[in-house]
Amino acid sequence: MSFDYDLVIVGGDWVGRSAAAKAGRLQARVALVEPESAFQPIEIQSYFLGMGSPVLRSVQNLQSDGVTRAAAQWQTLLETRSTLTAALASNEDVGYSHTQLAALGVDVIQGQGQFERESTPVSRSPRSFAFLVNDRILRSRNYLLATGSIPILPPIPGLESVNYRTIDSFWQNPWQTLPTKLVIVGTDPRGIILAQTLNRLGVHVTLVTQNVQLLPNADRRAVFLLQSLLEAEGIDILTQTDIRQVKPNSTQLSLQLATQDLEAEALLLATDRYPNITALNLEAIGVQHHARGISVNTLLQTTHPHIYACGEVLGGYALPNVAAYEAEVALHNAFLSPKKQINYNPIPWAVLTDPPFVQVGLTEQQARNAYNDVQVLQQGYKSLVNAHIQGEPIGFCQVIVRSGGEILGVQGVGVNAQEWINVMALAIERQINLNAINSSAFVSPSFSEVISQVIQQWKGARLPPKGNWQNWLGFR
Numbered sequence: 187m188s189f190d191y192d193l194v195i196v197g198g199d200w201v202g203r204s205a206a207a208k209a210g211r212l213q214a215r216v217a218l219v220e221p222e223s224a225f226q227p228i229e230i231q232s233y234f235l236g237m238g239s240p241v242l243r244s245v246q247n248l249q250s251d252g253v254t255r256a257a258a259q260w261q262t263l264l265e266t267r268s269t270l271t272a273a274l275a276s277n278e279d280v281g282y283s284h285t286q287l288a289a290l291g292v293d294v295i296q297g298q299g300q301f302e303r304e305s306t307p308v309s310r311s312p313r314s315f316a317f318l319v320n321d322r323i324l325r326s327r328n329y330l331l332a333t334g335s336i337p338i339l340p341p342i343p344g345l346e347s348v349n350y351r352t353i354d355s356f357w358q359n360p361w362q363t364l365p366t367k368l369v370i371v372g373t374d375p376r377g378i379i380l381a382q383t384l385n386r387l388g389v390h391v392t393l394v395t396q397n398v399q400l401l402p403n404a405d406r407r408a409v410f411l412l413q414s415l416l417e418a419e420g421i422d423i424l425t426q427t428d429i430r431q432v433k434p435n436s437t438q439l440s441l442q443l444a445t446q447d448l449e450a451e452a453l454l455l456a457t458d459r460y461p462n463i464t465a466l467n468l469e470a471i472g473v474q475h476h477a478r479g480i481s482v483n484t485l486l487q488t489t490h491p492h493i494y495a496c497g498e499v500l501g502g503y504a505l506p507n508v509a510a511y512e513a514e515v516a517l518h519n520a521f522l523s524p525k526k527q528i529n530y531n532p533i534p535w536a537v538l539t540d541p542p543f544v545q546v547g548l549t550e551q552q553a554r555n556a557y558n559d560v561q562v563l564q565q566g567y568k569s570l571v572n573a574h575i576q577g578e579p580i581g582f583c584q585v586i587v588r589s590g591g592e593i594l595g596v597q598g599v600g601v602n603a604q605e606w607i608n609v610m611a612l613a614i615e616r617q618i619n620l621n622a623i624n625s626s627a628f629v630s631p632s633f634s635e636v637i638s639q640v641i642q643q644w645k646g647a648r649l650p651p652k653g654n655w656q657n658w659l660g661f662r
Contacts, residue, residue: 202332210290300467315385335498353476365451377456544607546596572631
């Protein structure tokens with residue numbers, strides 16, 4: 187069978203274009219198929235708010251002209267988002283416009299397509315299929331699915347009778363006038379970031395989740411601090427809570443919970459998501475998927491060995507660095523040998539609240555389930571000179587280690603935590619233990635010094651009993 191392309195990328199979000207650009211630079215024959223819908227050059231729909239959120243602290247709790255000033259700040263944020271989107275779209279290292287992709291040799295096709303079995307003498311071969319789009323048949327050695335995800339609507343009685351928003355529809359048509367009361371359902375990190383930003387603009391926000399905590403799979407201590415900070419700012423957080431019914435009530439919404447009723451002007455769904463694959467006809471070629479994403483092996487191959495997947499179609503949170511890593515692995519395995527296996531353990535992730543939440547590797551509970559010599563080290567920001575200089579003393583770093591200094595996981599909340607977590611992620615990936623990191627001299631004053639202070643704490647705990655080292659010194 188002859189092939190038109192080495193790789194056909196079925197895209198729809200920024201990671202598809204990024205993968206197409208990387209494949210084009212390898213001088214592969216690449217086609218990118220994506221719908222004609224609006225495109226974000228990178229996942230900024232909520233994360234850019236994390237950059238502007240500290241500025242909004244001054245708007246909190248304003249009286250008299252506070253509403254006017256908050257409204258102006260909101261309009262400024264919307265304008266900033268539009269400007270940033272345009273700037274990233276024109277940046278050849280980030281945006282990857284159709285013109286830029288064409289210059290790299292990528293054949294860009296706009297339209298909605300699907301996989302089709304071909305009726306040929308070799309139709310029983312696992313390779314006897316193609317991708318059909320705009321009456322064109324695309325045959326490729328390999329395919330990459332990067333179509334993103336769509337929100338799952340929770341089964342709340344009465345939901346269809348009210349005017350709700352999802353994370354996606356919110357950014358497609360943002361409010362020009364902010365509501366006074368907002369209920370956000372679910373724990374998508376983008377919803378948490380949006381909750382903090384809108385709260386600082388004077389909106390009374392209530393976060394509702396069925397889980398025992400925000401970010402249910404994250405370290406409980408770090409999440410507890412994040413929740414406490416959000417509640418201290420005035421956000422109501424209701425965990426282990428189901429919404430039994432929602433109904434319109436004059437100009438507001440009424441939400442019936444198990445123990446109370448809520449009144450709000452607006453409802454935002456930040457709930458689980460489903461891979462955007464309905465129109466692809468994957469069943470015809472034997473690609474399996476489940477309720478949250480496409481099934482893949484450690485090579486990121488689907489149940490068809492010549493079809494790979496990356497990004498939000500695999501399930502989980504919409505994390506740009508994770509999607510980029512998955513695309514890198516999938517491209518390597520589509521073109522090169524030996525094959526590379528996906529390893530999520532050293533990949534950090536963050537929720538860009540103010541201050542940010544960060545995590546990499548195992549949580550304490552996961553570590554204790556796997557090892558019997560686990561030590562938990564914690565260091566607060568109050569011991570950092572830079573934290574006091576910048577007026578940001580609230581935060582901490584937690585490091586999970588084994589007795590010999592092997593780093594199993596790191597979590598934390600604090601200003602600039604999204605920077606120092608990368609150091610610890612590299613240490614986990616390269617299997618660098620605390621002793622080796624101890625030989626480094628961190629810039630001072632800096633927030634990264636929290637790492638060196640954790641190491642000093644670990645070293646102090648390893649000193650022999652006082653009498654032993656005094657006897658040794660006396661012998662000397």
